[in-house]
Amino acid sequence: xxxxISGLNTLQDIRNMMEKSSRFISLSGWSGISAxxxxxxxxxxxxQRINAFHAQANSASxxxxxxxxxxxxxxxxxxxxxxxxxxxxxTFLRSRRDGGVLWGPAAxxxxxxxxxxxxxxxLVILRLVSLEQYDIIISVSLIxxxxxxxxxxxxxxxxxxxxxxxxxxxGLISLWLPELGLSLWAIGFGLLHIVYGxxxxxxxxxxxx
Amino acid sequence: xxxNPIEHLNKxxxxxxxxxxxxxxxxxxxxxxxxxxxxxxxxxxxxATHVKTLEESGYxxxxxxxxxxxxxxxxxxTKAGEKAFKVHLDALEKMIRSIG
Numbered sequence: 122x123x124x125x126i127s128g129l130n131t132l133q134d135i136r137n138m139m140e141k142s143s144r145f146i147s148l149s150g151w152s153g154i155s156a157x158x159x160x161x162x163x164x165x166x167x168x169q170r171i172n173a174f175h176a177q178a179n180s181a182s183x184x185x186x187x188x189x190x191x192x193x194x195x196x197x198x199x200x201x202x203x204x205x206x207x208x209x210x211x212t213f214l215r216s217r218r219d220g221g222v223l224w225g226p227a228a229x230x231x232x233x234x235x236x237x238x239x240x241x242x243x244l245v246i247l248r249l250v251s252l253e254q255y256d257i258i259i260s261v262s263l264i265x266x267x268x269x270x271x272x273x274x275x276x277x278x279x280x281x282x283x284x285x286x287x288x289x290x291x292g293l294i295s296l297w298l299p300e301l302g303l304s305l306w307a308i309g310f311g312l313l314h315i316v317y318g319x320x321x322x323x324x325x326x327x328x329x330x
Numbered sequence: 331x332x333x334n335p336i337e338h339l340n341k342x343x344x345x346x347x348x349x350x351x352x353x354x355x356x357x358x359x360x361x362x363x364x365x366x367x368x369x370x371x372x373x374x375x376x377x378a379t380h381v382k383t384l385e386e387s388g389y390x391x392x393x394x395x396x397x398x399x400x401x402x403x404x405x406x407x408t409k410a411g412e413k414a415f416k417v418h419l420d421a422l423e424k425m426i427r428s429i430g
Contacts, residue, residue: 128426134346135419138353142361142369225365226358 145227145277147216150326152208153318160310163200168303235273259302263292263309284317338421340414342387347380352415355407362404
């Protein structure tokens with residue numbers, strides 16, 4: 122009887138260790154929420170900038186499409202950096218609290234498996250900009266981001282996969298609805314992150330567990 | 331006559347720490363000393379002793395390298411270690427089934 126219980130405990134220990142060392146489980150729900158807020162703020166800035174551009178188009182002054190391009194790329198980069206930094210911050214706090222391992226093999230694999238597809242997406246977008254194919258940039262960014270999340274979800278909380286599917290679906294829909302581009306962008310990078318973040322916080326962190 | 335499953339339990343995996351090291355190495359190509367220390371939550375000396383035992387049994391292999399001037403020792407599981415761990419897990423499973 123007692124060997125049976127110790128056998129069960131041993132199996133549980135093994136399972137815990139395998140989980141802990143292969144999946145990065147400190148990812149905080151707050152990280153999703155903060156990334157979503159950055160996404161919404163970024164969309165708002167981009168929208169302002171595009172409106173300003175169109176207002177100029179109606180006035181006599183000459184349009185500067187390259188200035189718009191540069192500004193939008195700068196906004197996008199800043200949003201990415203801010204979202205990444207705040208997401209990292211909240212995850213850092215959580216791993217401190219849980220006494221988890223922040224930088225280990227699991228974190229490395231998570232970063233590699235999400236950043237690599239995103240890097241490929243970034244190159245595709247730069248090429249699209251140079252080809253002046255602006256219509257599908259938003260779709261492409263959402264699609265690559267979704268694929269990156271699906272790929273990375275094996276190395277962190279499994280539910281990240283569902284966020285990935287949602288991003289991917291949003292991106293595919295926007296392929297046929299380019300006129301809704303910026304709204305779908307706000308949904309994808311803003312709303313979905315916030316909804317996901319709240320759900321994860323509710324499920325894993327609410328009880329302070 | 332069914333064989334006693336407990337005889338397949340590996341004495342080397344009796345210790346929680348050694349079991350922890352093996353579990354971590356089974357799902358990672360390699361893990362370095364400090365990462366193992368954090369994962370298992372043990373002192374340097376304690377970890378070093380258990381790592382030595384596993385290494386001497388031929389279950390894990392050690393690669394010594396450098397990151398800058400700091401030594402970076404990484405560990406990975408050997409074929410023999412992988413096999414021994416699986417046998418141990420099977421024995422555990424049988425043991426639980428036989429009683430459960």
